[in-house]
Amino acid sequence: MRRMLAAAVRETVAFAPDVVVHHPLILSAPMAADALGVPRVLAEFSPVATASEGFPAAGGPTATYDLGRWNRSTYAVPRAAARVFAADVVRAAAQLPRGRRPASRTPSRATLMAVSPQLLPRPHDWSPRVHLTGSWHDDGLADAVDPAVADFVHDGGHLVASFGSMAVGGAEARARAVVGAARAHGLRVLLLTGWGGLALPDDLRGSDVLAVRAAPFPAVLPGAAVVIHHGGAGTSHAVARAGVPAVVVPVTADQPFWGTQLHRRGIAAAPIPVRRLTTAALVTAVADALTRGGRAAEVGRAMRREDGLAAALDVLGLL
Structure with a gap:
């Protein structure tokens, strides 16, 4: 700091x-x-x-x-x-x-709230100087995907798991819970290991699991059946914008807030705090999330009509 x-x-x-x-x-x-x-x-x-x-x-x-x-x-x-x-x-x-x-x-002079009103409707008591722009995103990243990853997600119906920069202890235990839940539902699983939030144990390797450090969300989220993630603001918006239901496993900071908001909006199962994460808990939560596909698709379509960056630039242009 x-x-x-x-x-x-x-x-x-x-x-x-x-x-x-x-x-x-x-x-x-x-x-x-x-x-x-x-x-x-x-x-x-x-x-x-x-x-x-x-x-x-x-x-x-x-x-x-x-x-x-x-x-x-x-x-x-x-x-x-x-x-x-x-x-x-x-x-x-x-x-x-x-x-x-x-x-x-x-x-x-103003506040740019880079948040989608689909996930957080504008409250009545914000000043007119607060602009709820919608999320900021870059779809051009979809062009930068590894061929092996592109092949793995080509047919859709997969589960994506990402904990971003949440490199706190238990990376193998988290991956074990994710893979166990995915296999219980017959889903192939793409593990985005990030900064160490997930680590695939050798005994879980198989043709239905692909573990890579990173992949662009615009390339791997479309067609996914469900996403398990930590609930950061950027990830929450990317998953919701893709129209995919989620299971949020919050770790810290604003993540419990977004896990709760996504559940209230009907596009995610009830969040599972990371200290309570087990295979059994994830199996139940993934089953819940899979029932929310219709609502998630509806929210995703609405979010894709937003242009948060353009809205933000419009505000700056009026200063």
């Missing part, structure tokens, strides 16, 4: 931008924009900084519970967490043109 906060200031000053678009975690971005005298825009991929009574803050301890009018108070948790890095922000200010942060802070 310390290196990132300093680098954000250094690179922003060196680039001299017309506008600063930043994630809420880039705590040093506001002072960089103020020091350069340019507007800034907040970009969120999960609701963390933009409070609402409609749902709790993603990533907080109550992210899976609807607390009604108390939902807004949960956004104090990420704000409090940000204060842990206050000294690092002050240290990063040394790289500003005058070597110190401006005396006043200018509010952001």
